[in-house]
Amino acid sequence: MNIGEFEGLARGLIERREAAKNVCITVCSGTGCRACGGEEVVRAFAAELENLGLTGTVELRDTGCHGFCERGPIVVILPEGIFYQRVTVDAVPEIIEQTVRHGKLIERLLYEDPQSKEKVVYEKDVPFYKRQHRLVLANNLLIDPTSIEDYISIGGYQSLVKALAMQPEEIIEIIKRSGLRGRGGAGFPTGRKWEHCRRAKGTIKYVICNGDEGDPGAYMDRSVMEGNPHSVIEGMIIGAYAIGANEGWIYVRNEYPLAVKHLTRAVEQARELGILAGSVLGLDFPFDVRIAKGAGAFVCGEGTALIASIEGKIGVPRQRPPRTTQQGLFGKPTNMNNVETWANVPLIIDKGAEWFSSIGTETSKGTKIFSLVGKVQNTGLVEVPMGATLAQIVYDIGGGAPNGRDVKAIQIGGPSGGCLPKELFYLPIDYDSLVEAGAMMGSGGLIVMDEDTCMVDVARYFSNFLQEESCGKCVTCREGTQRMYEILTDITEGRGKEEDLDLLEELGATVRDASLCGLGQTAPNPVLSTMRYFRGEYLAHITEKRCPAGVCRALTAYRIDPDRCTGCMLCKKQCPQQAIEGERKKPHTIVQDACIRCRICFDVCKVGAVMKTGVEVVHA
């Protein structure tokens, strides 16, 4: 297909969509909603519509991830945009009968604001969405990610057509002026990277999409790859054209099978329409995309390790210089960008560099998608302009911690990032402002922690993660992460000494400065940042042999206060280890040896008789 034919096809699809007046039932089909019954809901709708003979008049569409994962499965009825949350299979006939046929609302499925108790009808009015500024994620709600026609009908690939009419250098200028910086965490100016790659010597060049979103708790890229794969492909074609590359690779971690499926389908469809071809849209510009799967290695998020992985080798990073823009995949100049970075490119080409740079802060332009998870009411994906404060995200959009607990800290930037206490939530999030505080924005994972989270345990958790994910090449990272884990384990099991804190600081500094790649260089961050802001917790573990949050099992015991216990047997019935003894109306006791500190008794007791206490000094 050449450009003229494509424009004709696009016009037809866009007009048809704009003229469509019939009802459309959209069901969120991201991994999150599918995992809590979304697939069954879709099937139920399809079956019911068929039964009632409505399949021709009412459209049913699977969409990409809507982002309000706490409330899934999510169903939005278009054209009005009526928002139903936590939809179950048995609600399906009612929805069709009441809302689709007769335009009546089903109160219990509407979102209710937890403070005001008001019901919200339309998706755009749900506070979670209203307070966001959705650009990259906006289209997830509107399209079926497995349909290229849907993408084209909302204006997809128009930016590509526009870009193909420009000179490559022009495109690079636009990206430079927009101020777009890499969304994978490092924040390198994208336009400059493209320029380096364009100027590198050689005729064979590659563009790569880094879809190895390894930070636990971060799933922004998953939602874009699953929910709007064409936006990534379009960005890559524009980039390849600007750089002079003829082959692109999308590296997806294998823990995202749906993303792999949707991207593969999208690539096939793009090939069918000649958008990926020996001559893209009829021009003298060959470009095709191949998809490579990861195999479970966090380190493969690092550029040189990812490239080694595509080449069929173990994911061991190499030192730079030389940069990958000079020598990358198969030794050729390679431009690698993150999923979200690529997805921003069509928007910038469409609306211009000035528009993009008007959003955000002085040094960080545009929006950023965050995954807000952990101890927070409104778990999900949040897209806000750069410079939004942590408080806005955690409280205004996130709704604070559930069950009336107090938020204590936020972990930002994954295993490379740090923990910031709630006192610092006034800080804006962008590439630079968190660095002085000892954290970094990273790829966008935001894990909220409350008073029941032990910060020493968090540091230990990350050290364990890193010691397993380290490739093992350099001494400082391999041995350093193991030793940090060892010391933190000693501390959490009651064997900590005062000197341990100084040793962790000294070790951390060397691991940071002498390691070969980003994994090692940022490995000490969780430890150093928690020691900086939560030193009191560390000291309690070391000198008092007590875990204030009641998490570290060796330093916490659960005991029942015999004066408060009413003998109701509730905790005894709930205990998964049958570790509670006692008869009805008599005080119960917990058998310490059998107790796994799961805390269920503490949570279910209606009279607050279960207490968290310290233990005597424990030795392994």
Next chain:
Amino acid sequence: MAELSQVVGELISRNGGLLIGVLEDVQDRYSYLSEDALREVSKRLRIPLRDVYGVATFYRAFKLKPCGKYLINVCLGTACHVRRATGVLETIRRELNVEVGETTEDMKFTLETVNCLGACALGPIMVVGGKYYGQMTPQKVKKVLKEYA
């Protein structure tokens, strides 16, 4: 052996010669990567056995021991950890008397952990044979495992 050779040959063409893709498909087919399979891949792709073995052991997704009937994956991502996924894992370990990375004696369950499935709103998450169980607690474990009795 002839069958293995043929299967490996097909999978190599299907994956355009990419080693990791080939190993993943071989594992899907045989549920794990046997010594014979790795030697065959090395021979057909003309990659030294040492390199194929290095790749097969470096990446966590590859299993070199036979897998049980049902693969249990417990997510230990940060969000799940903060919601006390370790308690869930502990309970599964005790119930099935099996360590992480090992298979139960009756070959029914293999227990693995994963570092984030990307469905954090539902945490803690446990996946059994591809089916997701969200908002897990130690109490719910027994009920879930009973489904596979």
Next chain:
Amino acid sequence: MPNVEIDGISFDAPEGWTILEAARFLGLNIPTLCYREGLTHWGGCRLCIVEIRIGDRTKFVTSCTCPVEEDLVVRTATPRVVEMRKMILELLIAQCPTSKVLQDMAASVGLEKVRFKPKWEQCIFCGLCVRMCDEQMMAKAIGFVNRGNRLQITTPFDATSDECRRCGGCIYICPACTLRCEGAAPAEVLCGRCANSLQPTCLEDYENFSCWMGLKGECGTCVKPVHEDKQEENS
């Protein structure tokens, strides 16, 4: 020929040289462990780190892997660099106290205390044996297996290798195997007697101070790392 400045000495280095090669040419001593002339550089031990400045940014890089470039300024032994080398050796000795090579290096940087629990491992993963087998013997019989805290160097499936020609090159080049230190005791892991000419070295206490091929690898250390306290059986 890019012009570089190393420790204050200005030098026109041949294109393609690394900082380490340039420094050695100038007679400067940068400690190395995993680097050997004749084998490709690896950059894993981190001991050869130096501080470099390009423009107005400084960072630490391994001199064995970093190519020279125009206007590069290098400092090979700033206090911070020396401090880091001590920490790196502290980590290495805690891993493998029985290596005379490591003990001598530790003594030369003035390491006084090892604050980590000794692991008594036999392999420090410097990769010299792997590169020796790859590049000098073209055998590729051994390699890295697993990663991170489960890293090993061994043959595929831990099985006797068809590719191994029993040349002994891996044993010859190994800094842990070649010369053993018998002086490291469980209480005080640092020995340093070889470096101090007034103290008796273990040569006077023990007859066997290196691993002989005669053992045919039966001690198992050349094929698999051993994790128990093998103080008595160290040769």
